[in-house]
Amino acid sequence: MSYDFSNKIALITGSGRGVGKATALHLARLGADIVINYLRKRAAAEETAREIEALGRRVLVVKADIGEPDNIERLFAEIDQHFGGLDILVNNAASGYARPILEQKVKGWDWTMNINARAALFASQQAVRLMQKRGGGVIVNISSMGSMRTLPDYAVIGASKAALEAVTRYCAVEFARHNIVVNAVSPGIIDTDALDYFRLGRDVMVQGAIERTPAGRIVTAQDVANLVAFLCSPEANMIRGQVIVIDGGYTIAVT
Numbered sequence: 001m002s003y004d005f006s007n008k009i010a011l012i013t014g015s016g017r018g019v020g021k022a023t024a025l026h027l028a029r030l031g032a033d034i035v036i037n038y039l040r041k042r043a044a045a046e047e048t049a050r051e052i053e054a055l056g057r058r059v060l061v062v063k064a065d066i067g068e069p070d071n072i073e074r075l076f077a078e079i080d081q082h083f084g085g086l087d088i089l090v091n092n093a094a095s096g097y098a099r100p101i102l103e104q105k106v107k108g109w110d111w112t113m114n115i116n117a118r119a120a121l122f123a124s125q126q127a128v129r130l131m132q133k134r135g136g137g138v139i140v141n142i143s144s145m146g147s148m149r150t151l152p153d154y155a156v157i158g159a160s161k162a163a164l165e166a167v168t169r170y171c172a173v174e175f176a177r178h179n180i181v182v183n184a185v186s187p188g189i190i191d192t193d194a195l196d197y198f199r200l201g202r203d204v205m206v207q208g209a210i211e212r213t214p215a216g217r218i219v220t221a222q223d224v225a226n227l228v229a230f231l232c233s234p235e236a237n238m239i240r241g242q243v244i245v246i247d248g249g250y251t252i253a254v255t
Contacts, residue, residue: 011037183241213253
């Protein structure tokens with residue numbers, strides 16, 4: 001099914017690559033103008049912007065560390081100045097210290113929680129003001145199966161994603177009166193650069209996931225983008241505060 005997001009403004013945090021890029025491009029193909037947010041990889045963000053412009057969409061690129069509240073405020077101030085409002089927020093940017101609990105430090109905990117959970121709360125807070133100018137909107141948070149299941153070296157990241165899912169539920173209830181729909185997406189293992197930071201190694205993790213996934217393949221960034229688009233559509237209006245798992249059956253398979 002195809003959706004029409006013409007005249008919609010969408011912010012996807014961490015949208016220079018991976019799931020964020022796929023989501024930004026997909027929403028652009030469906031008619032939305034896009035705000036790209038990045039922190040370090042400017043070249044990747046600018047390449048994504050060029051691809052969006054080639055689709056005939058407007059695009060704004062903003063460097064901002066969403067782990068810092070003042071950066072979040074600046075990001076939304078730039079969106080307000082440039083577009084005058086916002087319709088869609090996808091809290092996709094994520095980071096974290098992938099290591100065993102006995103090797104974790106307070107700095108790693110704070111960094112991970114601030115980017116993966118705190119940022120989503122305060123970005124959503126900022127988004128409400130801009131969405132009210134447009135009569136409402138949609139927020140989609142990108143979570144992880146590690147919020148509910150244990151994965152190697154994933155304790156702190158998993159805890160942050162569990163917090164993100166709690167934020168999702170509370171925002172869904174509180175923002176409903178503003179005509180803002182809030183949900184989360186929880187993908188299975190996706191073959192992105194993020195896997196390079198795990199001790200098991202990217203190839204081992206991908207192959208293991210393929211073998212355990214009933215669908216016979218792992219989830220792609222485009223799969224996630226497709227689901228995000230659905231949750232941003234009018235058809236999903238009565239889905240509120242839910243965490244939608246997209247993993248090809250990985251987390252329900254008994255092996």
